[in-house]
Amino acid sequence: MTSLVLLDPTSERSPVARALTARPAALAGLAVALLDISKPRGNVFLDRLAELLAAQGVRINRYKKPTFTRPAPTALRQQIAAENQLVIEGLAD
Amino acid sequence: MSLPDGLIVVAKRECPTCTLVEPLLASLAAGGDVLTVLVQDDPVYAAGLPGAVFDSTLEQSFRLGIEFVPTLIRMQGGREVARTHGWHRGDWQQISGQPDLGAALPELRPGCASKTLDPGIADDLQLRFGQSSLQARAVALGDAEDPMEACFDRGWTDGLPVVPPTPARVLRMLAGTTRRPDEVLGLIPPDLAPCTVEKVAINAVLAGCKPEYMPLVLAAVEAALVDEFGMHGILCTTMFCGPMVIVNGPMGRAVGVNSGVNALGQGHRANASIGRALQLVIRNVGGGRPGEVDRAALGTPGKYTFCFAEAEDSAWEPLHVQRGFAREASTVTLFAGEGVQGVVDQKSRTPESLAKSFAACLRVVDHPKLAMAGDAVLVVSPDHCRVFLEAGWSKARLLEELTTLLTVPGDQLVAGVDGIAEGIPAAMAGKLVPKFRPGGLLIVRAGGGAGLFSAIIAGWAASGPIGSIPVSQEITA
Numbered sequence: 001m002t003s004l005v006l007l008d009p010t011s012e013r014s015p016v017a018r019a020l021t022a023r024p025a026a027l028a029g030l031a032v033a034l035l036d037i038s039k040p041r042g043n044v045f046l047d048r049l050a051e052l053l054a055a056q057g058v059r060i061n062r063y064k065k066p067t068f069t070r071p072a073p074t075a076l077r078q079q080i081a082a083e084n085q086l087v088i089e090g091l092a093d
Numbered sequence: 094m095s096l097p098d099g100l101i102v103v104a105k106r107e108c109p110t111c112t113l114v115e116p117l118l119a120s121l122a123a124g125g126d127v128l129t130v131l132v133q134d135d136p137v138y139a140a141g142l143p144g145a146v147f148d149s150t151l152e153q154s155f156r157l158g159i160e161f162v163p164t165l166i167r168m169q170g171g172r173e174v175a176r177t178h179g180w181h182r183g184d185w186q187q188i189s190g191q192p193d194l195g196a197a198l199p200e201l202r203p204g205c206a207s208k209t210l211d212p213g214i215a216d217d218l219q220l221r222f223g224q225s226s227l228q229a230r231a232v233a234l235g236d237a238e239d240p241m242e243a244c245f246d247r248g249w250t251d252g253l254p255v256v257p258p259t260p261a262r263v264l265r266m267l268a269g270t271t272r273r274p275d276e277v278l279g280l281i282p283p284d285l286a287p288c289t290v291e292k293v294a295i296n297a298v299l300a301g302c303k304p305e306y307m308p309l310v311l312a313a314v315e316a317a318l319v320d321e322f323g324m325h326g327i328l329c330t331t332m333f334c335g336p337m338v339i340v341n342g343p344m345g346r347a348v349g350v351n352s353g354v355n356a357l358g359q360g361h362r363a364n365a366s367i368g369r370a371l372q373l374v375i376r377n378v379g380g381g382r383p384g385e386v387d388r389a390a391l392g393t394p395g396k397y398t399f400c401f402a403e404a405e406d407s408a409w410e411p412l413h414v415q416r417g418f419a420r421e422a423s424t425v426t427l428f429a430g431e432g433v434q435g436v437v438d439q440k441s442r443t444p445e446s447l448a449k450s451f452a453a454c455l456r457v458v459d460h461p462k463l464a465m466a467g468d469a470v471l472v473v474s475p476d477h478c479r480v481f482l483e484a485g486w487s488k489a490r491l492l493e494e495l496t497t498l499l500t501v502p503g504d505q506l507v508a509g510v511d512g513i514a515e516g517i518p519a520a521m522a523g524k525l526v527p528k529f530r531p532g533g534l535l536i537v538r539a540g541g542g543a544g545l546f547s548a549i550i551a552g553w554a555a556s557g558p559i560g561s562i563p564v565s566q567e568i569t570a
Contacts, residue, residue: 004240007258008230009249009295009377011286069326069560 024085027058033084035072036064042090049088096153099127100189101166103148103159106135108205110180111163117185117195118142124191126167133162133208154209155218161204165189179204216261226267226274227260229291244299249377251369251397255299266294269304270311271570278311279318281379282325283386288314288378293370296377300370300398305348306363308568309425310370313338313400316427316566317371323561327429327553328381331388334553334561335396336375337430338368339470339537341413342423344568345402352402354541357433357472357548368400393432403537404475409488412537416565423568428470428535429553429561438477439545444484447477448491451547452498456528458551462506462516464526468533468552468563471495474540477547488536499528530557 024030032053034046050060061083065072072080080087100121104111118139122128128144133154136147148154157166161178167188168174177184180202186194209218219225234243240257244250256262267274267290274291281288290311297310317324317336327334340350351361359365375381383389389396405411413424436454441447451471459467473481473491481491503526508516517526528534533556540546553561 003236004234004238004257005260006232006234006240006243007227007260007263007295008232009258009292009299009373011281011284011292011378011380012230013284013286013380067326067559069323069330069555071325 027053027056027086029059030085031059031061031083033061033063033080033087035080035087035089036062037068037072037090038065039068039090045090046088095171096129096168097127098168098170099129101129101131101157101164101168103131103133103154103157103164103166103207104138104162105133105205105208106138108162110202110204111138113198113202114163114180114185114195115139117198120191120194121189124189126189131157150221151209151214151218152222154207155222159207159209162207163204164207216264219264220260225260227263227291228275228289229263229295231260248382249299249373251372251376253397255373256301258295258298262298263291263294266298266302266304266307267291269307270294272311278314281314281318281374282381283328284378284380286378286380288318288374292378293374296373297366297370299373299377301362301366302370303348303362303366306367306370308344308570309338309340309348309350309363309367312425312566312568313367313371313427314374316425316564317375319564319566321558321562322427322564323429323555324375326555326560328375328379329386329388330553330555330560331390332554333389333391333393333431334429335393335399336368336371337395337428337470337550338371338400339412339426339428339535340367340400340402340424341405341411341418341426342568343421344423350400350402352404352539356401356404356539356541364400364402365398368395368398371400372396372398393430395430395432399430401539404539406475406478406482406538408482409478409538412535413565415488418565418567424565425568426535426563426565428468428550428563429556430470431467431551431553434549434551436547436549437545438547441545442480444481444486444491444494447480448494449498451491452495454549455495455499455534458528458549459554460515462508462510462513463554464503464506464517464521464528465530465533466556467554468529468535468556470535470537470550470552472540472548472550473536473538474544474547475538475542476540476545478538488538492534492536495534496527496529499534500525501528502526532562533557535563 036042130139130145131148131153132138139145164178166176175188182200241254244255272290276290278288348363350363414420438450458469503521503524506517507519507522
């Protein structure tokens with residue numbers, strides 16, 4: 001018996017498991033991006049994180065997406081990647 | 094098998110006209126030409142002739158493009174130079190070069206349909222011997238796999254069973270559009286994966302569509318890809334919404350999109366499967382699955398499917414005309430819709446009273462103390478619509494009156510007022526505040542002929558340019 005063939009309804013992107021980037025042993029000397037996605041009160045959370053990180057002497061860069069409803073503009077993503085080694089994003093309120 | 098030069102007769106035994114010409118085949122074979130007889134159904138036909146071939150797979154008939162039997166063809170230099178079908182005495186005599194052929198037979202007898210065109214066979218032949226245009230990855234199921242369960246196992250469903258997308262079903266679905274299967278409609282969020290007409294057809298099969306729905310499904314997918322609709326945000330929001338499809342114009346009526354009894358409910362294949370096909374494209378092509386990028390806290394049943402047509406009335410401007418299309422055009426309008434909230438008013442007999450009822454109910458969209466957050470669709474039933482029509486109120490007049498009724502002093506809505514922390518910013522105190530942003534309230538007419546009820550479908554609380562605005566797309570092919 002010939003087995004039934006179905007056509008793949010998906011984007012056919014193979015589910016390749018990707019390894020996580022290696023974690024740094026310490027934050028000293030690294031630049032950390034704090035990304036505000038423009039969700040209400042996300043800034044409160046990020047402000048507190050900035051205080052805590054600054055107290056450890058970590059260099060902080062702040063960024064903001066124009067609206068939480070769309071992915072970050074390409075230029076912003078490139079800027080964050082160029083200026084930082086780490087990024088912390090407030091995902092939701 | 095390549096066919097030799099000479100004469101070819103394609104026949105089937107069950108066809109009376111083929112039986113009529115069967116005695117002539119010996120004469121044709123005895124002439125100066127090589128005769129090949131392709132028999133579609135039963136090798137008993139023309140069994141004694143050396144050139145008789147049982148075309149059991151119908152491959153030869155398919156490659157010759159046979160539509161009727163008997164068909165007589167003359168091949169010369171590897172090319173077809175003459176063809177006739179049925180029994181036409183003059184044609185047969187001319188093509189065979191035998192002026193006395195069948196002199197005793199009637200002049201004319203029509204033939205029968207070729208077996209290649211039998212229901213179900215044509216698709217199969219196209220797949221086996223035709224030039225397949227399908228490019229999607231083939232997924233071979235194990236012999237022991239149930240096709241329905243296999244679709245669940247591979248994560249292709251919304252939780253309800255889907256129709257397994259076999260190549261034959263996908264080919265039939267593609268016949269519903271004139272657009273090329275490899276045409277790319279755009280990048281489907283959230284993965285921004287390219288979506289071809291073929292991928293839409295596969296998901297339309299999953300959803301249970303008929304091929305004739307394809308133009309509507311394609312228009313809905315294209316509308317969802319318009320940036321202003323904000324499909325990415327609609328999908329990933331923690332709020333309720335999903336893409337709701339409102340159909341206007343003759344194409345919706347032609348394929349049976351329901352605008353009448355239970356228009357917002359179950360029971361109509363077009364409504365159910367067109368809305369579902371759009372959602373399955375988002376899920377399967379875009380990778381938008383609940384619990385992953387879809388972060389809805391509660392969601393809404395409309396995220397399975399939400400599609401209905403406007404019950405267009407000559408006296409009330411339909412939605413697509415309001416939005417700039419010709420009345421005879423067919424459109425889909427996508428709206429980031431939440432659930433259905435009923436409006437029960439069985440006592441109002443004047444447009445003023447009924448408009449006040451509508452306004453009172455529309456105030457609670459999102460929250461009674463929020464404004465210009467979510468859009469809304471007001472679905473006016475025929476019974477309610479009659480109240481306006483009899484008083485000479487157009488749809489535009491109703492919208493104008495509602496806009497006035499829904500503009501209130503901001504002081505009533507400010508955060509903290511009435512002991513409710515939710516509300517608009519204090520800076521809005523002292524100003525008049527409209528409930529909806531300009532263009533944020535849509536009105537359509539739909540529903541059964543009995544019932545003094547209408548419905549409100551709230552939009553995403555991030556409506557407008559920051560999130561989603563309704564998008565209309567013409568249905569073409």
